[in-house]
Amino acid sequence: MKAARTAALLLILAPVAALAADPTQPEAIARANVMKEVGKNTKILGEMAQGKTAFDAAAAEAAKAALIAAAAAAPAAFEVQGAEDPVSEARPEIWTGWEDFTAKATDLRVAAEGVDTASADGLRTGMATLSGTCKACHSVYRE
Numbered sequence: 468m469k470a471a472r473t474a475a476l477l478l479i480l481a482p483v484a485a486l487a488a489d490p491t492q493p494e495a496i497a498r499a500n501v502m503k504e505v506g507k508n509t510k511i512l513g514e515m516a517q518g519k520t521a522f523d524a525a526a527a528e529a530a531k532a533a534l535i536a537a538a539a540a541a542p543a544a545f546e547v548q549g550a551e552d553p554v555s556e557a558r559p560e561i562w563t564g565w566e567d568f569t570a571k572a573t574d575l576r577v578a579a580e581g582v583d584t585a586s587a588d589g590l591r592t593g594m595a596t597l598s599g600t601c602k603a604c605h606s607v608y609r610e
């Protein structure tokens with residue numbers, strides 16, 4: 468009984484631990500929120516592309532629009548470095564390599580704009596290009 472209760476408690480605590488890792492500095496919160504939006508909508512498109520969720524052209528189009536908006540919002544959200552935030556994953560190279568960083572944000576927006584939401588096949592092709600732009604930026608600018 469006790470072991471089962473402990474296991475249940477651990478399951479409840481796991482998401483709390485994940486939340487505790489969120490940044491506390493306002494600038495870091497703002498940029499993390501933009502990236503969360505990017506992540507959320509990429510996941511929606513990716514799961515549809517993989518057939519994990521049923522293809523839904525309207526939902527795909529909505530996720531694409533949200534992704535484009537988040538990509539467009541990224542440069543402004545990252546512009547001010549702000550105070551050091553211990554859990555922020557943003558590398559200081561963002562602000563020393565600002566032009567390259569914003570060019571990579573533009574690559575993300577352009578890739579998102581290019582996603583064909585008319586079919587699951589279109590999504591699969593678009594997601595391949597899109598995920599390349601995530602990696603290109605994260606490998607240089609994210610801890």
Ligand code: HEC
Nearest residue numbers: 499502503506509555556557571572575600601604608609
């Ligand atoms: C222009 C650069 C850039 C591009 C392009 C980019 N990211 Fe990020 N991403 C970052 C940086 C930098 C961070 C760390 C931000 C921080 O911790 O302050 C990050 C963080 C994240 C996070 C963590 C957010 C959190 O704190 O919970 C997710 C999820 C994420 N990115 C998803 C994506 C996905 C998916 C793509 C591609 C579709 C993508 N990103 C494209 C720069 C980028």
